[in-house]
Amino acid sequence: MNPHTFHDLPALRRAVRRICEAHRLPSRTGGRLVLSVAEVAGAALSAGGPVRLETAEQTAPGGSTLLAVTLHAAPAPAPPSPAHLPLPGLATSDGAVAWHLPLGGTQEAPPAAAARGAVPLQGRVREAETAEVYEAQLAALEGDLAAALSRVDTLTTELHRLKDELAETNSGVLALYVQLEERDEQLRRAHGQILRELEDALRPAPITVDGLEFAVHYEPADTDAPTGGDFYDWLRLPDGTVHITVVDALGHGVRSTRSALNVTHAVRTLALEGHPLESIVAHTHDILAPFDPEIMATVLLARIHPGTGELRLANGSHPPALLLRADGTSEYLEVRGRGIGFPLPGSESVREATLHEGDLLMLYTDGLTESRRDPIEGEARLVKSARAHARRPVDEIPGAVAEDMHTVILHSDDTLALAVRRAAPGTGTHAGG
Structure with a gap:
């Protein structure tokens, strides 16, 4: 895809969504990409500079296909860290932010409306709606999506923490079980020795x-x-x-x-x-x-x-x-x-x-x-x-x-x-x- 320059967020968001639909990216990945591009571009656009978006398909060393999405933005006073975006990216040497997304295998089929260039929003947007209302609805949905993804990230982190704690607990329980088995065996040996000594004492x-x-x-x-x-x-x-x-x-x-x-x-x-x-x-x-x-x-x-x-x-x-x-x-x-x-x-x-x-x-x-x-x-x-x-x-x-x-x-x-x-x-x- 040839690079395109954007001066406002709505147009940039639509372009990113079209890219996700064209390459049949999973909805969760596409949603995170839209939010991440908007967050990086928002800082640059607020500072008065345009942004340039370009995509290309690349072949990974293992033979799989990757979609490379690169956003070139003018320096901003407080740019977000690429590693902390909803979809973490990589900072390039020329100051751009790049995302490399795998294609094939688990991609979702595009919605029926995608062939006509429409974006699904709980149903088709009535043609009579103005572009401003449409974009406002998209912005609200993206806000909800951002909150949902944040909650997913929080739950994922909590799940990993619980798994680690469970692994430590299981390890401790196993160690305690081994100790109890050893103690039980020691008690059995001592008990048997006492009984043998008692039996010998009772013998004539x-x-x-x-x-x-x-x-x-x-x-x-x-x-x-x-x-x-x-x-x-x-x-x-x-x-x-x-x-x-x-x-x-x-x-x-x-x-x-x-x-x-x-x-x-x-x-x-x-x-x-x-x-x-x-x-x-x-x-x-x-x-x-x-x-x-x-x-x-x-x-x-x-x-x-x-x-x-x-x-x-x-x-x-x-x-x-x-x-x-x-x-x-x-x-x-x-x-x-x-x-x-x-x-x-x-x-x-x-x-x-x-x-x-x-x-x-x-x-x-x-x-x-x-x-x-x-x-x-x-x-x-x-x-x-x-x-x-x-x-x-x-x-x-x-x-x-x-x-x-x-x-x-x-x-x-x-x-x-x-x-x-x-x-x-x-x-x-x-x-x-």
């Missing part, structure tokens, strides 16, 4: 007996509880025999632990006082029931003579001990009886057997054999597992058996597995699990 002291090997594995149903309701005790009596108590108190968690400890302490006291094995279950009930009427616990008591291998068992509603012979044969040593807190508590008899060298005795709670809700099936699997691991070091046997038995868990419960193996004279071990 290990014993070493010539000719007998011991090992135990314990696994609570509730990982947040130190021991649950399954407990054991072992000690050497004054006559040299080994006494073993296995208890399964009703319930889970710390309350059942207290009940199990009360039972083991009472049994230990009665055993050290020399009470007959067959009477200890009933006496334990008589001691504890007045202080804890709700206590219920099953009990299995075993006495082993290390020199002869003589084994004696008393039972109060507890699963039977499993005796696995060195030759691979096995037997469940059943003893009838009722537990602590049951009607008519006590062991009805004492079962006797002999442990020979290489024989393995398994004492356990029902969490080992009833994880699939079928105790008969569980007892069959226990025989198979004990036979498979009987030749391993004794301290590995209870844990290996428990792992076999818990491949499928339909009923979660505290689990205790205790192994005693008769060894050759001159050997004896103790172990915990």
Whole structure:
């Protein structure tokens, strides 16, 4: 387009609008261009000088097409800054202001009236209206447009600020979340360490007996509880025999632990006082029931003579001990009886057997054999597992058996597995699990 010189704003505005329509610039871009040209030219025209407007299409380095609009104006007392116009421009070396606008892609179709050289204003301007009224309406609309664009700029700036603040907030929340995760992991580790220390403190002291090997594995149903309701005790009596108590108190968690400890302490006291094995279950009930009427616990008591291998068992509603012979044969040593807190508590008899060298005795709670809700099936699997691991070091046997038995868990419960193996004279071990 050849440059044109203008001496008044209305003519300049019309020329700029025609340029926007001819090149199908988006209405928002065109509106900003009209306002920016008018603002720059207004200062020069007010000072008495003319302005010159020229346009040209240029090819950008990337191959896209640009519309270059350049306004040459005489110096004014207080010219506006090109960077702060509604549509920011660039000051050229000769004092002009230039705008470079991309063409193509997102341009709007020109209104129908543009072909006839008319400017849309909520509808066609009646031909009878004078040019002055027309320009006054345009000036009013441009004022409204300027206010709207200013509001858009303000909202855009606010949106960017909010996005920045949101990004900072998200970053802070993420950092706080990471810190909380680290703190939670530290607390879990500390909690687990405390529970392990508490469990170790509740365990009976290990014993070493010539000719007998011991090992135990314990696994609570509730990982947040130190021991649950399954407990054991072992000690050497004054006559040299080994006494073993296995208890399964009703319930889970710390309350059942207290009940199990009360039972083991009472049994230990009665055993050290020399009470007959067959009477200890009933006496334990008589001691504890007045202080804890709700206590219920099953009990299995075993006495082993290390020199002869003589084994004696008393039972109060507890699963039977499993005796696995060195030759691979096995037997469940059943003893009838009722537990602590049951009607008519006590062991009805004492079962006797002999442990020979290489024989393995398994004492356990029902969490080992009833994880699939079928105790008969569980007892069959226990025989198979004990036979498979009987030749391993004794301290590995209870844990290996428990792992076999818990491949499928339909009923979660505290689990205790205790192994005693008769060894050759001159050997004896103790172990915990």
